[in-house]
Amino acid sequence: MMLTYPNLIPVLPELFMAFMIVLILIVDAFTSESKKGINLVLTLLTLAGCFIIQKIIDRGVTQLTFNNMFILDGIATGTKMFTYLFSFVAVLYVKRYVCDKQMLKGEFYAIFLFAVLGMMVMISADNMLVLYVGLELLSLALYGLIALQRDSVKATESAMKFFILGALASGMLLFGISFIYGGTGGYLQLEYILKAMLSQNDTNGALLVFGLVFIVAGLVFKLGLVPFHMWVPDVYEGSPLAVTTIIGSLTKIAAVVFIIRFLIGGLVLLNPYWSIMLLLLALLSLFFGNIIAIAQTNIKRLLGYSTVSHMGFVALGLVTVNVDGVSATLFYIVTYSLTALAGFGVLTMLSRDGFECENLDDLKGLSKTNPVYAGLLLLVMFSMAGIPPLVGFYAKLKILAALVASGYIPAAVFAVVMSLIGAFYYIRVVKVMYFDEPVKEIVPADTCVFSRTILLVNGALLVIIGIFPTMVMMYCNQLITG
Amino acid sequence: MNYLLSLTIWTPIIFGLITLLINKNDCLARYFALLGSIIAFLFSLIVFFSFDSTATAMQFQEMWPWVGSLNINYHLGVDGISMPFVVLNNFITVLVILAGFKVIKHKVSLYNSMFLMMTGFISGSFCALDAILFYVFFEAMLIPMYLIIGVWGSSNRVYAAIKFFLYTLIGSLLMLVALIYLYFKSNGNFEILSYYKLPLSITAQTLIFIAFFMSFAVKVPMWPLHTWLPDAHPEAPTGGSMVLAAITLKIGGYGFLRFILPIVPDASRELAGLMVVLSLIAIVYIGLVAVVQKDMKKLVAYSSISHMGFVTLGCFLFANGTLNTWAVEGAITQMISHGFVSAAMFFCIGVMYDRVHSRNIADYGGVVNKMPVFAAFFMLFAMANSGLPGTSGFAGEFMVIMGAVETNFVAAILAGLTLILGAGYTLWMYKRVVFGDVVNSHVAEMDDVSKREFLILAILALAVIVMGVCPNIFVAKMHASVEQLLTQVTLSKI
Numbered sequence: 001m002m003l004t005y006p007n008l009i010p011v012l013p014e015l016f017m018a019f020m021i022v023l024i025l026i027v028d029a030f031t032s033e034s035k036k037g038i039n040l041v042l043t044l045l046t047l048a049g050c051f052i053i054q055k056i057i058d059r060g061v062t063q064l065t066f067n068n069m070f071i072l073d074g075i076a077t078g079t080k081m082f083t084y085l086f087s088f089v090a091v092l093y094v095k096r097y098v099c100d101k102q103m104l105k106g107e108f109y110a111i112f113l114f115a116v117l118g119m120m121v122m123i124s125a126d127n128m129l130v131l132y133v134g135l136e137l138l139s140l141a142l143y144g145l146i147a148l149q150r151d152s153v154k155a156t157e158s159a160m161k162f163f164i165l166g167a168l169a170s171g172m173l174l175f176g177i178s179f180i181y182g183g184t185g186g187y188l189q190l191e192y193i194l195k196a197m198l199s200q201n202d203t204n205g206a207l208l209v210f211g212l213v214f215i216v217a218g219l220v221f222k223l224g225l226v227p228f229h230m231w232v233p234d235v236y237e238g239s240p241l242a243v244t245t246i247i248g249s250l251t252k253i254a255a256v257v258f259i260i261r262f263l264i265g266g267l268v269l270l271n272p273y274w275s276i277m278l279l280l281l282a283l284l285s286l287f288f289g290n291i292i293a294i295a296q297t298n299i300k301r302l303l304g305y306s307t308v309s310h311m312g313f314v315a316l317g318l319v320t321v322n323v324d325g326v327s328a329t330l331f332y333i334v335t336y337s338l339t340a341l342a343g344f345g346v347l348t349m350l351s352r353d354g355f356e357c358e359n360l361d362d363l364k365g366l367s368k369t370n371p372v373y374a375g376l377l378l379l380v381m382f383s384m385a386g387i388p389p390l391v392g393f394y395a396k397l398k399i400l401a402a403l404v405a406s407g408y409i410p411a412a413v414f415a416v417v418m419s420l421i422g423a424f425y426y427i428r429v430v431k432v433m434y435f436d437e438p439v440k441e442i443v444p445a446d447t448c449v450f451s452r453t454i455l456l457v458n459g460a461l462l463v464i465i466g467i468f469p470t471m472v473m474m475y476c477n478q479l480i481t482g
Numbered sequence: 483m484n485y486l487l488s489l490t491i492w493t494p495i496i497f498g499l500i501t502l503l504i505n506k507n508d509c510l511a512r513y514f515a516l517l518g519s520i521i522a523f524l525f526s527l528i529v530f531f532s533f534d535s536t537a538t539a540m541q542f543q544e545m546w547p548w549v550g551s552l553n554i555n556y557h558l559g560v561d562g563i564s565m566p567f568v569v570l571n572n573f574i575t576v577l578v579i580l581a582g583f584k585v586i587k588h589k590v591s592l593y594n595s596m597f598l599m600m601t602g603f604i605s606g607s608f609c610a611l612d613a614i615l616f617y618v619f620f621e622a623m624l625i626p627m628y629l630i631i632g633v634w635g636s637s638n639r640v641y642a643a644i645k646f647f648l649y650t651l652i653g654s655l656l657m658l659v660a661l662i663y664l665y666f667k668s669n670g671n672f673e674i675l676s677y678y679k680l681p682l683s684i685t686a687q688t689l690i691f692i693a694f695f696m697s698f699a700v701k702v703p704m705w706p707l708h709t710w711l712p713d714a715h716p717e718a719p720t721g722g723s724m725v726l727a728a729i730t731l732k733i734g735g736y737g738f739l740r741f742i743l744p745i746v747p748d749a750s751r752e753l754a755g756l757m758v759v760l761s762l763i764a765i766v767y768i769g770l771v772a773v774v775q776k777d778m779k780k781l782v783a784y785s786s787i788s789h790m791g792f793v794t795l796g797c798f799l800f801a802n803g804t805l806n807t808w809a810v811e812g813a814i815t816q817m818i819s820h821g822f823v824s825a826a827m828f829f830c831i832g833v834m835y836d837r838v839h840s841r842n843i844a845d846y847g848g849v850v851n852k853m854p855v856f857a858a859f860f861m862l863f864a865m866a867n868s869g870l871p872g873t874s875g876f877a878g879e880f881m882v883i884m885g886a887v888e889t890n891f892v893a894a895i896l897a898g899l900t901l902i903l904g905a906g907y908t909l910w911m912y913k914r915v916v917f918g919d920v921v922n923s924h925v926a927e928m929d930d931v932s933k934r935e936f937l938i939l940a941i942l943a944l945a946v947i948v949m950g951v952c953p954n955i956f957v958a959k960m961h962a963s964v965e966q967l968l969t970q971v972t973l974s975k976i
Contacts, residue, residue, distance in 0.1 A: 389618050400659070419655060423647070470548070473551045
C-alpha cells in the first residue's frame with residue numbers, strides 16, 4: 001500500500017504550536033522557580049510565530065488537507081489571526097495575576113496554549129468529528145485552567161460544573177452527529193453532507209431534523225444561549241479572573257466559527273428548522289440575559305449574563321442565513337471579544353494576591369482612585385450598551401440592519417428594547433465608578449508598562465473602530481465572501 | 483469643499499480631549515477649555531455671517547464616504563433651520579465654561595472636557611445630513627451629560643442621571659429601528675434629504691412617526707414624556723442645567739422639523755390634532771404645575787416644558803393640509819429665545835445657589851437689598867421668561883399665537899393663557915425671592931455679583947434684548963428654508 005503524505009503546509013501553525021507546547025512543558029520541568037519567566041516569553045513567541053506563519057501560508061485561496069478534513073479558507077485564516085492576536089494580548093493582561101495567585105505551578109501557559117490549539121482546530125475543521133475533537137481539546141484545557149487554583153473551593157466547583165454540563169452537551173452534539181451520519185448515508189464531511197442532502201429528495205427529513213435538534217442544543221450550549229446558559233455565570237464567577245478573561249473573550253470567536261461551520265457550512269439546507277430554533281433561543285437569551293443581569297452584584301456574574309444577551313445578538317445575525325447577516329455576526333463577535341478583553345483586562349489588573357476585584361462595591365469610586373482604569377471600564381460599558389461612537393454600536397447596527405433586511409422587524413424591535421434594559425446595568429457600573437465615594441483604596445498590581453500600554457491601546461481601539469469601522473467591517477465581509 | 487462645519491464640530495471635541503489630559507493644573511484646564519469654546523464660537527459666527535439667507539439648499543456641505551459597507555457618509559450641511567442652533571449652542575457653551583470657573587472645584591478638567599465634547603456632539607447633530615451620523619452625535623451626547631449630572635449634581639443626582647439616560651435612550655433606540663427601516667425602503671441609503679422624496683404608505687408613515695416621536699418628544703420634552711426633566715434639572719450643576727435647557731431640548735424640536743414633518747407629512751397631518759392637544763396640555767397644565775413649585779430650578783424646568791409646548795404647537799398647526807409660516811418660524815424663534823432665557827434663568831439661580839446653597843424659594847427673600855445689580859438682571863430675565871414685549875420671550879410666543887389665530891382659534895386662546903401663567907409663576911417666584919426684607923442670615927451674607935458673573939449676565943441680557951427688539955436677525959436667515967419645508971410638507975407621499 002502506498003502511503004501518501006498529507007500536505008502539511010496548511011497545518012503549519014497548528015504543528016508549530018503543538019511543538020512549542022511540548023517544548024514549553026519540557027523547559028518548564030527544567031527551570032527553577034525564579035526563572036519561570038521564560039515560559040511567558042516562549043508563549044508570547046509561540047503566538048507571534050503562529051501569527052507570522054499564518055500570514056505566510058495564506059495564499060488567498062482555500063487549501064484542504066488530511067483527506068479534506070482540514071480546511072484553510074478565508075474565514076479560518078482571518079479568525080485564527082484574531083485569535084492569536086487576542087491571545088497574545090490576554091497573556092499580557094493575566095501574566096501578573098497568575099504569578100500573584102500562585103497559578104504558575106501547574107503549567108498555566110502550556111494548558112492555555114492547548115486551549116488555543118483547540119480553537120484553531122475548531123476553526124479549521126471541515127468534518128464533524130474533527131470539529132468535535134477541536135471542541136474537546138478546548139474544553140478539556142479550559143476545565144484544567146479553571147481547576148488550576150487547586151485550593152479554591154469556588155474554582156473547583158465551577159470546574160466540575162463546567163465539566164459535567166460540558167460533557168453532557170458534547171454528548172448531545174455527538175448524538176446529533178450520529179443521526180446526520182445515518183440520515184445522509186454515512187457522511188461526516190461537511191461538503192458531502194451538503195451534497196447528500198441536495199441529491200436526496202428529503203426522504204430522511206425527519207431523521208435529519210431529529211439530529212439537528214441535538215446538534216443545535218450542543219452548539220448553543222457552547223455559546224451559552226438560554227436555556228443552555230446556566231453554566232455561564234457560575235463559571236465566570238468561579239474561575240480565577242485570568243481564566244474568565246480567556247473564556248469570556250477569546251473562546252467566543254472560535255465558538256461562533258464552529259457554529260457557522262456546522263449550520264451554514266454543513267446543514268444549511270435545514271435552515272428553515274434551525275433558523276426558527278436559533279431565533280427563539282436568541283430572543284430568550286436577550287430577555288433573560290438582560291433581565292437577570294440587573295440583579296447581579298458580582299461583576300463577573302454580571303458580565304456572564306451580559307455575555308448571554310450578547311450571544312443572543314450573535315445568534316440573531318445567523319438567523320438571517322445570508323452574507324450580510326453572517327458577516328455582521330463575525331464583526332459582532334470580533335468586536336465583542338475585543339471589548340470583553342479590555343473589560344476583563346481591567347478587572348484582572350486591578351486584582352492582586354489576596355484580592356479579587358469582582359464585586360460591584362470593589363469598584364466604588366474607582367474614578368477617584370484610578371481614573372485611567374475607570375475611564376477604560378467606562379468605554380467598555382458604553383460599548384457593550386451599544387452607545388455610539390463606540391464600537392458596540394456598529395456591531396448592533398449591522399445585526400439589526402441584516403435582520404430588518406430579512407424581514408425580521410419584530411425581532412429587531414425586541415432586540416432594541418432589550419438593549420435598553422441592558423443599558424441599565426451597564427450604566428450602573430459606570431455609576432458605581434464615577435458617582436459613588438471610594439470605600440477602600442484599590443492599589444492595582446504593578447503590571448509592566450507594556451501591558452498597561454496595550455490595555456490603553458485596546459481601550460482606544462473601542463473608540464477608533466467605533467468611529468472608523470469600515471476597515472474591520474470590510475475585512476469580516478471579505479472573510480465570508482472569500 | 484468647505485471645512486467650516488467640521489471645524490465647528492471638531493474644535494471643541496479635540497480641545498475637550500486635550501483638556502482631559504490637563505488634570506494636574508485646574509487653572510490651565512479652565513482657560514484652555516474657555517479658549518476652545520471661544521474658537522468654536524468664532525467658527526460658528528463665520529458660518530452665521532457667510533450664510534446665504536436666500537438659498538434653500540443645504541449650505542457648507544461636506545461629504546466623505548465613512549462606512550462604505552453600509553453606505554454611511556460623513557455628510558454635513560446647514561440650512562436656515564439648523565444654522566441658528568449651531569450658533570446658539572456654541573454661544574451658550576462659552577458662557578457655561580465661564581460659569582463653572584470658580585464654582586467647580588473637583589475634577590475640573592473632566593468637567594470642562596465633558597462640556598466641550600458635548601458641544602461638539604450637539605453641533606454635529608444639528609449639522610448632520612446623514613441619518614446615522616446624526617444618530618451617532620445624538621447618542622454620544624448622552625455620555626457626557628450622564629457624567630455631568632451624576633458627578634457634579636446635588637443629592638439625588640444618581641437617580642436623576644440614570645432616569646435621564648434611560649428615558650433618552652428608549653426614544654432614540656426606536657428611532658434607530660425607524661432609520662434602518664427607511665434605509666431599506668430607500669435602497670440602502672442613509673441620506674436624510676433623500677427620505678424627503680421617499681413614498682411611504684400611511685401605515686408605515688404612522689409607525690415611523692411614532693418611533694421618531696418617542697425619540698424627539700422625550701427630548702423636547704412633551705407631556706406625558708416630560709417627567710425626566712424636572713428630576714434632571716435640580717440635580718444637575720448650573721452649567722449642566724444651562725446646556726440641558728438651552729440646547730439639548732432644542733434637538734427635540736429640531737427633530738420634528740428635520741425628520742418628522744418632511745419624512746412623514748401625511749402621518750403628521752393625520753396626527754396633528756393629537757400633537758396640538760399634547761402641546762396645549764404642556765402649555766397650560768405644566769404652566770399650572772410650575773406655579774406651585776417650591777424649588778426654583780424645578781419651577782424653571784416646568785416653565786421650560788411649558789415654553790417648549792409652543793414649539794411643538796407651532797410645528798403642527800395645519801390648515802387645509804399646509805402648515806402656517808408664522809407658526810413654524812415662531813416655533814424656531816421660540817426655541818432660540820428660550821435658549822437664551824432659560825440659560826439666563828438657570829444661571830441666575832446658580833448665582834444664588836453658590837452663595838446660599840439652597841434652591842428653595844422659602845430660603846430666600848429680600849435678595850435685592852444685598853444684590854441690587856443681580857436683582858436688576860434677574861428682573862429682566864424673569865420678564866423675558868414671562869414673555870414681556872421687547873424681550874426675546876415675546877417674539878416667539880407672539881408669532882406662534884399669530885399662526886394659531888389664523889389656523890385654530892381655540893388653540894390660540896388656550897396658548898395665549900401662557901402669557902398670564904408665565905407671568906404668574908415667574909414673577910411670583912421673583913417677588914418671593916428678591917423683594918421684601920432680608921429673611922435670614924444666609925441671605926444677609928450674600929454679596930453682589932462678581933465681575934465674571936456680571937459679564938455672563940450682561941452678555942445674556944444683551945442677547946435677550948437684541949433678539950426681542952430685532953428678531954429678524956434670525957428670522958430672515960430661516961425664512962427661505964422654512965418656506966421650502968412648508969412646500970415639502972404640503973406634498974402627499976402616499
